[in-house]
Amino acid sequence: MIGVNEKSSPTPPEGGVLEAPKKTLFQENWGLFKRNRLALAGLMIFLIFFIIALTGRILTYGRNPYFNPALVRLQEKLRPPLSMPNLETLKPEEVPRFGVYLFGTDDLGRDVFSRMLQGAWVSLTVGFVAVGIAVVIGVFLGGIAGYYGSSRVRTGHLLAFVLLGWGVIDLLTVVVTILRGQGGINIFLGRIAVDIFMVLIGAGIATLLIRMGYSKGRRPIPTGLSVLFLKLFSVDVLITGLIDIMLCFPSFFLILTVVALLERSIFNIMAVIGLTSWMGAARFIRAEFLSLREQDFVTAATALGVPNWRIIFRHMVPNAMAPVLVSATIGIATAILTEAGLSFLGFGVPPPDATWGNILSNGKNFLFDAPWLTFVPGFAVLIVVLAFNLFGEGLRDVLNPKLRER
């Protein structure tokens, strides 16, 4: 009976083996996705935006870019879109490319088209980096909550976390201060010693807890240290609590506060948007993990001796990513909006660099004299955000089998 092909039991036509036409998962999903016209349009716009942002970055970057977004021509200010430059008053290098102001000029005579190109790159990177940070944090915390949720946090864990965290962060601050030349090493010797002491104790407690954990509690707890082994609450309570607390803050105002305190730079904005928007991804991953953990293939992988981290990241995360992918796509739209909003309020990227938000903000002073200054960036934001949302919803319909049958 060995080697009998179970598939070929009915007589195969013309000697070939009966087989269903093979389709990869991607082909199957793409077939479904294509049917949704709006989502397809969203994807197209998304791709076009991607290309524009990339080329825009290349064409506006450097000291002497192809399109110069920072070139001031005061005599040519507030020209409407598609107007010709006055060649008599301009030096040859100040003449815009193609000899036309495609989107007009602003109050300093800068070419709005070039500025929009530059801003597209900012929007793109903010969207992707911020969402990237959010997804990484979300997957990590959500994964821990879902997989290790029932484990208990002990007093020692908290103590080790506080000691290690405080020590390392304080050490880093000291090092940065010294490197910046804001103080000699002598002033900080005491502080460094205390920090190292804290880190060592923290690491000691952590090692102790890990070693006790592996022995399944069979080893007796050392006397005098039992206070470190008090069970406080479960990991799940800790992380869902953190999620709920983060959701309590009105995030835009949290971002405003943080950005007001930090240096105004594009990286800070990305980081802050990312750090305040991971909760959705974390919840999705946690929920998926709670059900995936009970799946047979996870038990089977464990029975094959696959290590836990590999089970989490190779077996469970890819199975749990579908809802996260959808929320990430829509999250990119939100991040672009948030950045535009921050720039509009003047908390965003500092002035010489253009973003859609600060072009818009600048334009509102000339709303009636030069409506294109608000219309062009506003419309761009609208289109891109709409495209991402439509694409995200199309993706959700494809990845969620319950919504397929419509």
Place this chain on the structure above:
Amino acid sequence: MASSPLKRSSPTLPGNRPLLSVRNLKVFFHSDGVVSRAVDGVSYEVKEGETVCLVGESGCGKTVSALAILGLVPQPPGEIPGGKILFKGKNLLDLDEETLQEIRGKEISMIFQEPMTSLNPVFTIGDQIEEAIITHEALNKDEARRRAIELLIDVGIPSPEERSKDYPHNLSGGQRQRVMIAMALACKPDLVIADEPTTALDVTIQDQILHLFKELKEKRQMALLYITHNLGVVAEIADRIHVMYAGIFAEIGNVEQIFRDPCHPYTMGLLASLPSRSRKGDPLYSIPGAVPDPAYKPQGCPFHPRCPYVQESCKAEFPEMCDFGNGHFARCPITYKEKKGK
């Protein structure tokens, strides 16, 4: 398959060292302050190259006792309050998680009941077999791929090169179970635990898989701990049979002893409820009642509420294992008195 259970006599392999020795294993589950005694003190041995079967109804603790060997009983709510699981002389219950991970898949591996859900849907089967190999052996991607294809040939998958690029949903149930077997055999384990591997398959495929097990076992000299509720399967492959009831062993013996001379009323009931040609037309016998809730087992012999030969002493005393000779044991003093008293 149940047609000729008695033709095969069990080959006794004298001098074989015990590979796995489970001693008085107990696995309890706690829920809402109630303790379910899923496995309540079982002892058995699996020798090198031997096939040992655990037979019993659903919920009698078969699967849990197998999961305990690999340390896969979730704790909590599970608890292993007593017993030893000696594998090659080491007590698996004392090992830490890292050491256990090295044993899982490499020295002991497990095949699960549901081939439909035991493979990860997002990876090709080739990748999954390779993972099983790479987890334990320092091979590069190409070598692992070659090994994976050899394994697929071994388990009888046609055109293995192509199939290894398939996703689980491209395969039929029988083929998936073959893939699971390939994964379990990937690192040439000494012991394979098969937890009802044919239950989810239809009968013709069941037969093919059973033959595959037999062939592979002979070829690779591995021991097999086979868990099933199907007595037909047991008759086909077992060297020794352990009939399990409510977390304890009711009867232990080889195929001949269990099928020809059952000594525990539970085993007798099980055999009587097999469809048979000689009783054609009669309604099928079934043991009255149901398996007791592991949290509320009856006093005395756990089988006494369903036993046709019940006596007063059964309700009070927990029965001892009685030796019927030649490695045949049953936990029933009543039949022992009857058979040996003469």
